[in-house]
Amino acid sequence: MTTPHTIAVLGLGRMGDAMATRLTSQGWDVVGWTRSGRTSGAVETSADPNEAVAKAGLVLLALFDGPACRQVLDEVRDVLRTDTIVLNTSTVAPAEAAKLARRLGPSYVHAPVLGSVPAAVAGALRILAAGDPDALDRVRPVLETLGTVRRVDDASTAAALKLIANNSLAGAVLALRDSLRQADALGLSRAQVLDVLELGRLGGLVTAKRPFLVGESAAVTAEFTIGALAKDMALLAAASNTPLRSAAGLADASADPEADIAVAATAPAVADAVLEPLRAYLRGHATGDPTHFREAFLPTAHIEGIRDGVFVSWRLDEYCALFPGRPAPDETARSRRIDAVDVHGTVATATMTLRHGADTFTDIFLLVRADDSWRIANKAYHRHS
Ligand SMILES: NC(=O)c1ccc[n+]([C@@H]2O[C@H](COP(=O)([O-])OP(=O)(O)OC[C@H]3O[C@@H](n4cnc5c(N)ncnc54)[C@H](OP(=O)(O)O)[C@@H]3O)[C@@H](O)[C@H]2O)c1
Numbered sequence: 439m440t441t442p443h444t445i446a447v448l449g450l451g452r453m454g455d456a457m458a459t460r461l462t463s464q465g466w467d468v469v470g471w472t473r474s475g476r477t478s479g480a481v482e483t484s485a486d487p488n489e490a491v492a493k494a495g496l497v498l499l500a501l502f503d504g505p506a507c508r509q510v511l512d513e514v515r516d517v518l519r520t521d522t523i524v525l526n527t528s529t530v531a532p533a534e535a536a537k538l539a540r541r542l543g544p545s546y547v548h549a550p551v552l553g554s555v556p557a558a559v560a561g562a563l564r565i566l567a568a569g570d571p572d573a574l575d576r577v578r579p580v581l582e583t584l585g586t587v588r589r590v591d592d593a594s595t596a597a598a599l600k601l602i603a604n605n606s607l608a609g610a611v612l613a614l615r616d617s618l619r620q621a622d623a624l625g626l627s628r629a630q631v632l633d634v635l636e637l638g639r640l641g642g643l644v645t646a647k648r649p650f651l652v653g654e655s656a657a658v659t660a661e662f663t664i665g666a667l668a669k670d671m672a673l674l675a676a677a678s679n680t681p682l683r684s685a686a687g688l689a690d691a692s693a694d695p696e697a698d699i700a701v702a703a704t705a706p707a708v709a710d711a712v713l714e715p716l717r718a719y720l721r722g723h724a725t726g727d728p729t730h731f732r733e734a735f736l737p738t739a740h741i742e743g744i745r746d747g748v749f750v751s752w753r754l755d756e757y758c759a760l761f762p763g764r765p766a767p768d769e770t771a772r773s774r775r776i777d778a779v780d781v782h783g784t785v786a787t788a789t790m791t792l793r794h795g796a797d798t799f800t801d802i803f804l805l806v807r808a809d810d811s812w813r814i815a816n817k818a819y820h821r822h823s
Pocket residue numbers: 448449450451452453454472473474475476500501502503505506509510527528529530551552553554555661662663666667670
């Protein structure tokens with residue numbers, strides 16, 4: 439068992455370049471290649487992946503996704519010896535990782551990494567490594583140059599754990615976005631808000647990403663892009679076949695996919711226009727005046743739910759007839775809030791909670807933007823007694 443000394447790093451993007459730089463600085467012979475032909479300051483590069491692979495006993499992949507891994511491996515198939523270790527640090531789907539492991543056999547090590555560019559440069563990545571014990575022993579000195587190693591049973595599990603880890607990162611970005619939106623709505627100063635957030639659970643993220651959060655992103659290079667994290671969340675949602683809010687949350691960020699993930703936390707709150715019919719609906723309840731419901735709903739709307747165990751579907755006229763034109767006697771004790779609004783181009787969904795005396799209602803709305811204004815197309819509700 440010997441550790442190969444020459445390493446071909448295929449993919450010199452953010453992570454590939456940082457890992458190649460770290461390995462070079464620690465005395466490994468590195469030859470890099472990347473599709474675009476871009477060269478790397480500290481690392482010898484080749485214009486031909488076959489040339490790079492032919493020189494190496496270990497091939498480290500730092501590619502965007504599973505299809506990129508397949509394409510690059512196809513390209514170097516003829517020069518890849520059976521005893522050449524392929525160490526894949528890319529974040530791919532569990533099924534893609536399993537397929538690569540089957541294709542390359544005992545010389546394949548799947549090793550997705552936790553941590554970004556600064557951790558790679560400092561040799562402080564956390565690496566989830568899965569592979570044949572012999573191959574793992576051979577690559578261990580290389581992995582330990584890049585960070586600390588946690589052994590995982592198989593490639594598919596390593597890939598799945600990596601996606602779960604990134605889901606927590608996506609959740610943190612979206613939690614930060616919620617906090618910044620609420621703070622903006624309260625008119626608080628961004629600098630003051632970030633100072634306070636740095637003291638709490640999101641502190642590490644806020645400290646690391648502060649320039650992006652104060653609008654200085656042009657001056658700083660993206661370390662981990664919205665596009666890459668959105669790719670990971672799409673892979674997770676597809677693999678789990680279970681709803682995943684962070685997948686939609688990042689896809690909706692309306693920011694440049696090449697921007698750093700922190701820029702997604704600065705995406706503006708939902709536009710006032712989509713809130714207008716929801717606010718008219720709230721006024722309808724507060725005043726008991728059905729005119730507000732006619733403003734809020736499309737004339738074709740239906741209001742639907744289960745009443746006394748039976749499904750009821752009211753047309754808008756029938757619904758409006760339920761309101762007497764004056765507030766309910768206990769109006770001052772009632773409360774209502776908009777819980778969520780998700781806009782997708784010309785359609786949106788919204789959820790509200792209404793506390794009316796002993797009853798709490800969950801209202802779910804479908805909205806559409808027609809003729810440049812938003813209206814509620816339909817409402818369904820549940821009455822919690
Ligand atoms: N950045 C992070 O903080 C971070 C942290 C942990 C894990 N990861 C994961 O690590 C991997 C690399 O991330 P990154 O941030 O370095 O991404 P990146 O900067 O976008 O680099 C992606 C690399 O993949 C190459 N590539 C993309 N599509 C290709 C294709 N079809 N054929 C050949 N090469 C292709 C690019 O080549 P060219 O640019 O030369 O065209 C580039 O070298 C991803 O799987 C990512 O999810 C990233």
